[in-house]
Amino acid sequence: MRRAFARRAALSVLLLATAALGSGAPAAADDAGVSVASQGSTAVPPAGTGAEPAPGRTSLKETPWVPGKRGKYAFWWDHYRDSNDNDYDDFSFFISYKQVYTQVWSGQYTDGVEVGGYVKDHRKSSYGGMVRWRNGQDDVAQFDTGQVLGHGLVWVGSVRFIHVIPTTVDDDADGIPDDSDGDGIPDGIPGGQNQVQFGTGLDWYHGDYDFGTFRAISDPREGGRWTFQFSHRFYHGPQFYIEPGWLPRTDGTTNWFLRGKYKAFVWLVGDFNQFDFTDIERKQVSLGLEFAY
Numbered sequence: 001m002r003r004a005f006a007r008r009a010a011l012s013v014l015l016l017a018t019a020a021l022g023s024g025a026p027a028a029a030d031d032a033g034v035s036v037a038s039q040g041s042t043a044v045p046p047a048g049t050g051a052e053p054a055p056g057r058t059s060l061k062e063t064p065w066v067p068g069k070r071g072k073y074a075f076w077w078d079h080y081r082d083s084n085d086n087d088y089d090d091f092s093f094f095i096s097y098k099q100v101y102t103q104v105w106s107g108q109y110t111d112g113v114e115v116g117g118y119v120k121d122h123r124k125s126s127y128g129g130m131v132r133w134r135n136g137q138d139d140v141a142q143f144d145t146g147q148v149l150g151h152g153l154v155w156v157g158s159v160r161f162i163h164v165i166p167t168t169v170d171d172d173a174d175g176i177p178d179d180s181d182g183d184g185i186p187d188g189i190p191g192g193q194n195q196v197q198f199g200t201g202l203d204w205y206h207g208d209y210d211f212g213t214f215r216a217i218s219d220p221r222e223g224g225r226w227t228f229q230f231s232h233r234f235y236h237g238p239q240f241y242i243e244p245g246w247l248p249r250t251d252g253t254t255n256w257f258l259r260g261k262y263k264a265f266v267w268l269v270g271d272f273n274q275f276d277f278t279d280i281e282r283k284q285v286s287l288g289l290e291f292a293y
């Protein structure tokens with residue numbers, strides 16, 4: 001029921017956003033920073049980081065790199081409500097400088113820090129990575145590349161190494177490890193403590209700032225399961241965009257998000273199933289303020 005609703009909602013959002021903005025967003029030639037020549041290069045987000053469908057990631061909210069600027073900083077409030085009716089509030093601070101960034105966050109769900117960056121070759125293809133530590137959740141290292149193909153297309157590949165910190169599952173969030181088969185041995189983390197995740201896909205830059213994203217991301221928790229991301233950012237000048245995303249999975253579940261920006265105000269709403277190595281579904285509302293410098 002919830003899945004069906006989420007799917008309908010996501011489709012409605014996509015259709016509405018496409019109808020409202022897809023045709024009405026003129027490519028503003030004077031939007032400084034990104035020329036036609038630099039599309040798929042300057043504007044490329046750190047490759048592969050957009051491949052992450054989990055809501056806690058910076059990249060799901062924003063591109064860390066601002067064309068023509070040294071960087072940017074942002075303050076975020078994240079509110080989660082999970083399928084056990086638990087609420088969490090987390091706060092984070094993000095800052096990028098040239099080709100590196102860091103983010104720290106703290107709150108009821110987790111505390112953590114992430115550091116990432118990239119370099120580019122003479123073809124403006126990127127090679128990047130990030131490391132992240134989340135207290136009581138996981139340690140992550142990722143390497144990724146974005147290869148410029150021309151015609152605004154960038155091929156993205158990524159590999160992510162994940163060390164899951166909890167050793168048992170607690171899907172009903174009662175503080176007691178679940179034992180689904182009742183044999184007295186708690187359920188282990190699906191996929192084990194150490195996991196490797198692969199991602200691949202394309203970004204397509206067109207217009208002055210608009211871009212579409214496609215990703216296929218393996219799910220090490222369940223062999224053969226993949227998550228796909230279809231999203232598109234519709235710009236209307238540098239101060240305003242809206243980006244709907246639809247994330248179907250090969251097991252039939254669907255996640256979605258809708259994010260946007262108006263001047264310094266940035267926001268995201270979304271619904272994410274099986275978040276963070278549990279069967280818990282999490283709805284998310286995030287509000288932030290961000291400033292380029």
Ligand SMILES: [Ca+2]
Nearest residue numbers: 170176177178
């Ligand atoms: Ca439990």
Ligand SMILES: [Ca+2]
Nearest residue numbers: 179181183185
């Ligand atoms: Ca058991």
